[in-house]
Amino acid sequence: MESAETRCRLVLIVPDIADAAEQERLLGDALRGGDVASVIIPQYALGLDEFQQRAEKLVALVQNYDAAAIIAxxxxxxxxxxxxxxxxxxxxxxxxxxxxxxxxxxxVGAGHSGDRHEALEIGEKSPDYILFGRLDGDSRAEAHPKNLELGEWWASMVEIPCIVMGGSEPASAMDVAGTWAEFVGLGRAVFSAPGGPAAMVAQVNAVLDEKAPRFEY
Known part of the structure; x- marks a missing residue:
């Protein structure tokens, strides 16, 4: 099998869950499912101290699976x-x-880029990646068409990698892969999957392995 690094890879967005133990359990389950490039851990409405306590556990968990733990x-x-x-x-x-x-x-990753002009301004500051879409922007089944368009445009002309936020359905991962974006961001599609996060991560990776376009390095 070809390396997952030659095609669009999965970035997980940790869900907003009140119960810290449940949040940790779901993330651990997802990471056991297969290749995950990185995990973004949002603060949501948590206070500094509580977020600190959660972040320490989640970061260690993510790194234990050789993924990058990123704090938002x-x-x-x-x-x-x-x-x-x-x-x-x-x-x-x-x-x-x-x-x-x-x-x-x-x-250092960048989000909150709503149009081409803003994206280019952000790109001039040399972040390590740029995200198209909001971290909580997966309320619809499909990836937002504007984010897909921005991802395709960016991937065709800028060397800085991009993440395009997918939708609440796993099929949206292939829509993102078709833009040649380096990464697809998934939240609800994985963490709310009926069969559990591990099975969904495995399923998404299998589809990307089979159908996603391959990058040339």
Missing amino acids: GDSRVAGRARADGLHIEGGADAVAEAVEKFSPKLI
């Missing part, structure tokens, strides 16, 4: 939890500040 929230949490990266959603200026402060020690 307070940068102090990323450092204390020994995360691999930080996801920034404040626009080009916030990305520039984070790159200057944390790169290359941490992966």
Whole structure:
């Protein structure tokens, strides 16, 4: 079998779950399902102390499966939890500040790019990746057409990797792969899957192995 790194790979978005133990259990189950490039851990509405406690456990869990653990929230949490990266959603200026402060020690990823102009402004700040779509933007079955269009445009002309947020149905992963984006972000499609997260991660990887276009390096 060809390496998963030659085609679109999976990025998991940790769901907003009140019960910390259940959140950890679901993430562990997903990671056991197969190849996952990275996991983005959002702060959601958690206070700093509670997010810190959760992040420390989740980061260690993610790294145990050789995936990159990326904090979307307070940068102090990323450092204390020994995360691999930080996801920034404040626009080009916030990305520039984070790159200057944390790169290359941490992966610095950028989100919140709603159009081509803003995406290019963010790209000029040299983040390690850019995300098209919101971390909680998978309420519809399909990936948002605008995000697919932005991903296809970006992947065709910019070397910085991109993540395109998929939808709540696993089939959306192939729609993203068809744009030649390096990564597909999935949340509900994995963590709310009837057969459980592990089975869904395995299923998505199998489909990507079979049908996703291969990158040339």
